[in-house]
Amino acid sequence: MNFFTALFGTCKGTKVFSALRAQSVIRALGHLLLLTLICSLFILACTYSPATRKIDEIFVNLKDVFGDIRIDKNGITPTKTTEMKSLIIADNQLKITYLPAVNPNYLNELDANDISSGFLWTPTLIASWFKVSPDQFLLVPFAYCAKRLLGPESIKRSAIAAYINSRTSLNDRLICQFPELSWPALSAYCKNTFLTLSFIGNLAGIVLQVVFFVALFALILNLSGQNANYPVLKYRDRFVVGIYASFPPLLIAAMFSAFELPFLTFNSVYVICFSIYLIVVFSRLQSDLNRQRHPNPK
Numbered sequence: 058m059n060f061f062t063a064l065f066g067t068c069k070g071t072k073v074f075s076a077l078r079a080q081s082v083i084r085a086l087g088h089l090l091l092l093t094l095i096c097s098l099f100i101l102a103c104t105y106s107p108a109t110r111k112i113d114e115i116f117v118n119l120k121d122v123f124g125d126i127r128i129d130k131n132g133i134t135p136t137k138t139t140e141m142k143s144l145i146i147a148d149n150q151l152k153i154t155y156l157p158a159v160n161p162n163y164l165n166e167l168d169a170n171d172i173s174s175g176f177l178w179t180p181t182l183i184a185s186w187f188k189v190s191p192d193q194f195l196l197v198p199f200a201y202c203a204k205r206l207l208g209p210e211s212i213k214r215s216a217i218a219a220y221i222n223s224r225t226s227l228n229d230r231l232i233c234q235f236p237e238l239s240w241p242a243l244s245a246y247c248k249n250t251f252l253t254l255s256f257i258g259n260l261a262g263i264v265l266q267v268v269f270f271v272a273l274f275a276l277i278l279n280l281s282g283q284n285a286n287y288p289v290l291k292y293r294d295r296f297v298v299g300i301y302a303s304f305p306p307l308l309i310a311a312m313f314s315a316f317e318l319p320f321l322t323f324n325s326v327y328v329i330c331f332s333i334y335l336i337v338v339f340s341r342l343q344s345d346l347n348r349q350r351h352p353n354p355k
Contacts (some may be wrong), residue, residue: 060088067304071341075076077301078294078342085300089267095309101252103315108255109248115146116244121193122221123155126238130203132180132227133238151175161218165290167194177217183238199246200233201225263307267308267342271299274335290342304337 058068058076066073077085122144124137144153152175156163159179167177173188177196184198184350192214198207203225212220235242244344245257272325290298312318322331 063088063301064092068308071338074298074301074338075345078290078298080297080301082293086268089165089300089303090264092307093260093263093267096263096307097256098290098313099311100259101256101332104255104317105252108251111147112244112247112251116247118146119144119153122228122239123153124239128231128238130227131177132179133183133200135178140280145172146169146183154178159218159221161215163215164217167214167217179221179225181227181229182221187332196220200235200238202227202229202231204229219286237298248349263323267300267307267326269332270305271296275299275334278335278339279326290339290346294342295339298338298342299335302335303327303331306334329352 058075058080063073063077063080066077072305080088121144122137123135125135127134138155139157141157141160146153147150149170149290151277152167152170152172154175155162155178156168157180161235164324167175167186168188175186177184177186181203182198182201184196184201186197186270187195189211193211194214194217195209195211197209201207201224207224210220229239233315235246253289275292275298279290279295308321309330313321313326314323
């Protein structure tokens with residue numbers, strides 16, 4: 058059975074599952090990947106414009122606070138401030154910290170207010186950072202004065218100052234990932250990064266969630282019927298049926314996520330709809346199987 062026949066059949070009712078249980082596991086997973094791709098693209102298409110507007114607003118705010126990015130003999134500096142300044146943006150999820158000098162005391166407060174990611178800006182370096190443990194950070198430089206290219210590096214909090222002082226210098230050339238180091242260029246970079254990470258995150262997250270819940274529910278329902286006096290579906294059949302039973306819940310959850318509807322998240326909508334629909338589907342299949350094994354006498 059092809060993808061669209063399976064998709065439309067699962068959305069119309071439970072009758073199609075008698076045929077779908079004969080599908081191979083590989084084919085079922087392939088159909089799941091295709092539907093996940095469609096859902097991810099739909100979510101991205103609906104959320105990209107509002108997200109880019111938020112990014113534009115953030116960079117307007119950054120320019121108001123810091124001014125333009127200036128590059129001269131003093132390094133990479135803002136035009137509106139010469140002192141240490143921090144700004145929390147993106148609904149309190151990102152923190153921009155400018156340090157006119159690499160001060161370990163200020164670096165100790167890098168993740169204050171429970172912030173787990175942000176940007177660190179010094180005259181010799183601009184880097185994004187991600188907190189991976191209470192005292193460990195992933196530092197990703199993208200504009201810096203150095204003798205060689207710097208890649209992402211996992212580093213302890215106490216070693217960040219030494220890292221910047223040893224790897225960068227005002228005497229070295231500027232290395233930048235962008236043709237122009239400016240707020241518009243950084244804004245475009247953030248939009249492209251959002252596009253890529255959102256799509257990959259949705260795609261991988263949906264597939265892993267579906268496979269996990271299908272495998273778990275199929276195992277639970279399979280074990281619950283082991284001691285019954287009637288035939289039960291094989292685990293392989295339950296897994297394949299579970300994959301296809303995820304199709305309508307995925308479409309509903311994608312709608313919630315794409316239109317950013319309140320109260321429920323993608324995960325909660327999917328789990329609720331999948332749990333109910335899977336039980337209905339398995340009950341239908343079990344009833345059909347019982348009739349086949351024990352037909353009513355005429």
